[in-house]
Amino acid sequence: MADHLHPPPPAVVRLTHYTEAEKTEILGDGSDPFGVAYTGLTWLPKEHHFGVRLGGRLVAHAGLLRLPVSIGGESTEVVGVGGVAVAPDVRGRGLARQVVAAALDQARTMGPQHGLLFCRRPLVPLYERLGWRALEQDVHVEQPDGPVLMPLRTMVTLLRDRAGWPDGAVRLLCFPM
Numbered sequence: 001m002a003d004h005l006h007p008p009p010p011a012v013v014r015l016t017h018y019t020e021a022e023k024t025e026i027l028g029d030g031s032d033p034f035g036v037a038y039t040g041l042t043w044l045p046k047e048h049h050f051g052v053r054l055g056g057r058l059v060a061h062a063g064l065l066r067l068p069v070s071i072g073g074e075s076t077e078v079v080g081v082g083g084v085a086v087a088p089d090v091r092g093r094g095l096a097r098q099v100v101a102a103a104l105d106q107a108r109t110m111g112p113q114h115g116l117l118f119c120r121r122p123l124v125p126l127y128e129r130l131g132w133r134a135l136e137q138d139v140h141v142e143q144p145d146g147p148v149l150m151p152l153r154t155m156v157t158l159l160r161d162r163a164g165w166p167d168g169a170v171r172l173l174c175f176p177m
Helices: 020-027 095-107 121-129
Strands: 012-015 048-054 057-071 074-086 114-119 139-141 153-158 170-172
Touching (some): 012 095, 020 057, 057 095, 114 121, 121 153
Parallel strands (some): 139 170
Antiparallel strands (some): 048 057, 057 170
16 A cells, blocks of 8 residues: 555656756756855766656756866865755755765766765765765865865765775866866
């Protein structure tokens, strides 16, 4: 017998693309939907996209991109998670958890041992509940005029068992995602 009081959560789907119109569908058409315009940073588009639709409307998104990074002077790669968005009218339903979990399932197949994301400080508790941890050290990222200190909080998660985060200075060797 179906449980009508607790319908199953909506399915996360792999999106073949993620357009400005779809971002607007989720977050509206404000000039700074992620609240990070003050940083003045140039961002990379994501290559892999995951979303949740409710009634045909896209209401959640997370994107992935494989990125070069230097940690303690050693070059490696991480999977960057970015563009995480949930429509304001459906927040609190676990959609961020679902879409980020689906993205991380894909990230685990991409090779790197760690996931990395940047977020505003008020979102740190959300990502901690999703298994991420904030880095204590400063992180530098590339920008058109050279490396800059990332003003947002840097968070990491393990994509492999026993893949602890290495010690040392962190520098993203490209624009952030």
